[in-house]
Amino acid sequence: MNNYEISFQIYTARYFKPYQKIFEFISNSGISNIELFEVEAFDETKDLLQEYNLTSLSSHIGFSELKNTENIINKLKFIGVKHAIVPAPEILPGTEFKDNFNKSEKEWNDFGKKLSSYVKIFEDNGLTLGYHNHAFEYKKLESGKMPLECVLDHNENLKFEIDIGWTVAGLQDPIHWIKKYSNKIISCHLKDFFEGTIDFQDHNKQSAIGEGIINWSNILTEVKKTNCEIFALEHDNPLDYKDYISKSIKFLNTL
Numbered sequence: 001m002n003n004y005e006i007s008f009q010i011y012t013a014r015y016f017k018p019y020q021k022i023f024e025f026i027s028n029s030g031i032s033n034i035e036l037f038e039v040e041a042f043d044e045t046k047d048l049l050q051e052y053n054l055t056s057l058s059s060h061i062g063f064s065e066l067k068n069t070e071n072i073i074n075k076l077k078f079i080g081v082k083h084a085i086v087p088a089p090e091i092l093p094g095t096e097f098k099d100n101f102n103k104s105e106k107e108w109n110d111f112g113k114k115l116s117s118y119v120k121i122f123e124d125n126g127l128t129l130g131y132h133n134h135a136f137e138y139k140k141l142e143s144g145k146m147p148l149e150c151v152l153d154h155n156e157n158l159k160f161e162i163d164i165g166w167t168v169a170g171l172q173d174p175i176h177w178i179k180k181y182s183n184k185i186i187s188c189h190l191k192d193f194f195e196g197t198i199d200f201q202d203h204n205k206q207s208a209i210g211e212g213i214i215n216w217s218n219i220l221t222e223v224k225k226t227n228c229e230i231f232a233l234e235h236d237n238p239l240d241y242k243d244y245i246s247k248s249i250k251f252l253n254t255l
Contacts, residue, residue, distance in 0.1 A: 001252040003030030009234040011037040013241040027052035035232045046079050058083040063090040066118050073125050085161045087132040105141040108150035116155035130159030138170030160184040165191025178222045187230040188223050203237035208244050210251025
């Protein structure tokens, strides 16, 4: 895998600002594309992308931002983003992110329907809208369905950013889900873990790509059979984002 094929989810480096130094390091590493998060907070993004000869083909956006549809679409188009990806259901007042872990099947279906209702608006503006999984979307519901299916199955044009690490953390075989949603996958998060017993909220167990438990060669071979355009490195809280990037790239270059 060559450097130009590898992207970087900037969320990984959010605690190492200023962003100018981060963008500079990413560019010098040979990576040419970054994935944004909360694009509405990045006023300086377009200038930094141009300064360091980077692109940003995708961005995570909060589900609540979809309510301001025209505004978020204009910001994405201004930067040059092609794929808008919602990373999780909205955190409602009085709730926490972990409350998503125990949603009912009705709640997941309601969320999937609401998310799908925005797909055509994004398509009409030359963008795609997708969803990014964590581990909790693989916790079986009352009917035996997975929450992930409740989200993705309401609209054939809703895209999918499969997070390989969280799929493994959900005790699932990534290749099964890659094949199941091969027509939806437009992006892939590369995340690895030091060991098989994974605490979803313990980010210290996340490793550089290739230093963990995941068989990347087989998985990436399967992902490349889909329409996946983005292979984004992501670690939720690395001790050193530069070390994480360097080690991950070095390993991926061997594949």
